[in-house]
Amino acid sequence: MSVAGDGKTAVMDSTRLLRELLDSIGRHSFxxxxxxxEIHGNxxxxxxxxxxxxxxxxxQADGVSVKIRVTAGTVLEQPVQFCFGMVPAxxxxxxxxxxxxxxxxRATFLANCTFPNAVEVRHVMDADVTVEKGAEFVYRERxxxxxxxxxxxxxxxxxxxxxxxxxxxxxxxxxxRAGEVDIDYRVDCGFQSVAEMKVSMFGRGDDRIRVHETxxxxxxxxxxxxxxxxxxxxxxxxxxxxxxxxxxxxxxxHVDCKEILHGRGKAVAVPIVRVNDPRAHVTHEAAIGSVxxxxxxxxxxxxxxxxxxxxxxxQGLLR
Amino acid sequence: xPGRGAAVKHAMRFDGEPKEVLSVQSLCVxxxxxxxxHEITLDIWxxxxxxxxxxxxxxxxxxxxxxxxxxxxxxxxGDILLDGTSIRDLPIxxxxxxxxTLAWQEPARFEGLGVAEFILAGALQKRxxxxxxxxxxxxxxxxxxxxxxxxxxxxxGERKRIELAxxxxxxxxxxxxxxxxxxxxxxxxxFILEAIQGLRERGTTVILITHSLSVLRHADHAFLLCAGxxxxxxxxxxxxxxxxxxxxxxxxxxxxxxxAVGAAx
Numbered sequence: 001m002s003v004a005g006d007g008k009t010a011v012m013d014s015t016r017l018l019r020e021l022l023d024s025i026g027r028h029s030f031x032x033x034x035x036x037x038e039i040h041g042n043x044x045x046x047x048x049x050x051x052x053x054x055x056x057x058x059x060q061a062d063g064v065s066v067k068i069r070v071t072a073g074t075v076l077e078q079p080v081q082f083c084f085g086m087v088p089a090x091x092x093x094x095x096x097x098x099x100x101x102x103x104x105x106r107a108t109f110l111a112n113c114t115f116p117n118a119v120e121v122r123h124v125m126d127a128d129v130t131v132e133k134g135a136e137f138v139y140r141e142r143x144x145x146x147x148x149x150x151x152x153x154x155x156x157x158x159x160x161x162x163x164x165x166x167x168x169x170x171x172x173x174x175x176x177r178a179g180e181v182d183i184d185y186r187v188d189c190g191f192q193s194v195a196e197m198k199v200s201m202f203g204r205g206d207d208r209i210r211v212h213e214t215x216x217x218x219x220x221x222x223x224x225x226x227x228x229x230x231x232x233x234x235x236x237x238x239x240x241x242x243x244x245x246x247x248x249x250x251x252x253x254h255v256d257c258k259e260i261l262h263g264r265g266k267a268v269a270v271p272i273v274r275v276n277d278p279r280a281h282v283t284h285e286a287a288i289g290s291v292x293x294x295x296x297x298x299x300x301x302x303x304x305x306x307x308x309x310x311x312x313x314x315q316g317l318l319r
Numbered sequence: 320x321p322g323r324g325a326a327v328k329h330a331m332r333f334d335g336e337p338k339e340v341l342s343v344q345s346l347c348v349x350x351x352x353x354x355x356x357h358e359i360t361l362d363i364w365x366x367x368x369x370x371x372x373x374x375x376x377x378x379x380x381x382x383x384x385x386x387x388x389x390x391x392x393x394x395x396x397g398d399i400l401l402d403g404t405s406i407r408d409l410p411i412x413x414x415x416x417x418x419x420t421l422a423w424q425e426p427a428r429f430e431g432l433g434v435a436e437f438i439l440a441g442a443l444q445k446r447x448x449x450x451x452x453x454x455x456x457x458x459x460x461x462x463x464x465x466x467x468x469x470x471x472x473x474x475x476g477e478r479k480r481i482e483l484a485x486x487x488x489x490x491x492x493x494x495x496x497x498x499x500x501x502x503x504x505x506x507x508x509x510f511i512l513e514a515i516q517g518l519r520e521r522g523t524t525v526i527l528i529t530h531s532l533s534v535l536r537h538a539d540h541a542f543l544l545c546a547g548x549x550x551x552x553x554x555x556x557x558x559x560x561x562x563x564x565x566x567x568x569x570x571x572x573x574x575x576x577x578x579a580v581g582a583a584x
Contacts (some may be wrong), residue, residue, distance in 0.1 A: 299441075302485060305412050309412075312436070
């Protein structure tokens with residue numbers, strides 16, 4: 001199936017699925033002019049596009065391959081809304097995304113990944129992103145999981161940034177159970193390009209979280225910031241490996257790993273810094289511990305009880 | 320403006336005898352195995368601005384933290400009464416719910432937590448109007464600050480004013496302010512002093528922890544601490560000579576120990 005950017009709507013025969021999918025993310029309609037694509041399992045339920053945005057979805061046996069192109073010079077004023085998910089309790093969804101942001105184009109994608117009833121669901125995302133010279137791409141991924149934690153999420157993303165390109169991503173999984181999450185992101189930065197990647201997650205129960213983010217600063221004066229903020233409670237576990245390698249003059253990078261432990265949660269945080277050019281500069285910070293006592297005492301002194309105060313501090317950190 | 324050495328004269332609107340709202344009785348406090356407060360006894364009067372003054376290490380902050388119930392301070396004897404009832408064994412949030420709160424010398428940073436959310440955290444009325452009024456009282460524009468985070472992007476002075484705004488929104492009965500002038504510029508200090516005046520006009524009891532003459536001058540009544548002991552109390556005018564270089568009536572000597580220098584050589 002191919003859908004051109006002509007503003008027409010391709011409505012699939014799955015109204016109920018579509019409604020359930022959108023209900024789970026608290027979304028019921030989109031304003032006119034907002035591009036949006038909804039994918040359930042291996043079916044493209046609907047896609048509404050705008051000029052300059054080309055989306056070519058292809059249904060596979062266990063998922064969907066999608067080619068996305070934002071044409072040169074296009075500036076998408078409104079974020080493009082994606083919804084990937086599965087309503088049933090069991091299943092596999094494999095999404096392959098090939099995203100190309102052409103020269104001097106600018107786009108923001110908001111991706112909601114929803115598995116509200118998951119008991120035994122596996123969601124695999126393989127993404128390949130190219131941001132051409134002078135282009136800007138923002139990708140925000142928000143996960144909505146149910147209370148059972150029966151979901152395995154395996155997102156793998158490779159990003160290439162050309163001269164002066166900017167890329168910003170965030171992965172947020174802060175409500176419901178994380179289940180098992182294994183994130184692997186890598187960005188290669190060209191001359192004067194900028195990459196920011198942030199992961200925010202709240203692990204509960206016996207959730208298992210693994211994050212590996214890598215930025216390779218090959219371009220002169222390129223910059224990267226990798227941030228992972230994880231909160232763990234109950235018996236949840238997390239391992240964070242965030243890595244920046246700087247190989248060019250003027251390259252700048254910073255790695256920030258913060259993990260809050262509550263209950264019996266356990267965490268490992270390993271910031272890795274490699275600098276192969278004396279004119280580059282990369283810094284890191286890593287902290288694992290309980291909720292900051294001064295923050296907690298401040299909110300307690302305003303009359304909040306400890307549970308509510310802790311929740312407020314954690315939710316702030318995960319934003 | 321009153322000259323140096325004189326307290327600011329506020330229009331006193333108190334009728335009759337001062338009424339104590341908070342009473343510290345023979346309080347002894349230890350931390351890290353050391354006794355930091357020795358038999359402190361003092362009464363805090365409802366609606367007054369009090370100051371607790373003294374040199375560094377006198378025990379001023381320890382006293383405020385002990386009254387608030389912060390961990391790390393072990394009350395070995397004595398009591399703290401709020402409206403005649405002991406709060407010694409209450410946790411921090413229960414003391415706060417009875418109307419007591421504390422502004423820290425260096426307010427905490429909260430990564431990701433919005434100014435609006437922070438200010439309204441302890442407010443009974445979590446309304447936009449409460450937020451706007453509280454920010455206005457400390458001289459910060461809601462449009463510029465409400466959507467910012469209480470994080471490192473705010474200066475120390477801004478955080479100090481935002482913490483004070485959170486207290487104004489909470490509308491407590493008693494506020495302890497630890498070094499309100501610490502780390503703030505003249506402009507910020509003006510707004511902080513105006514906010515203290517606003518609290519006074521609301522009838523809130525204020526306890527200023529300070530070693531600053533300019534802050535002390537705004538108090539109706541002061542307590543002088545030295546080396547963990549209460550050594551004097553009275554009007555601000557009575558305590559001010561302490562700042563004039565006369566450390567009276569304490570025997571505290573704030574000069575190097577010549578004998579110690581001789582021993583070292």
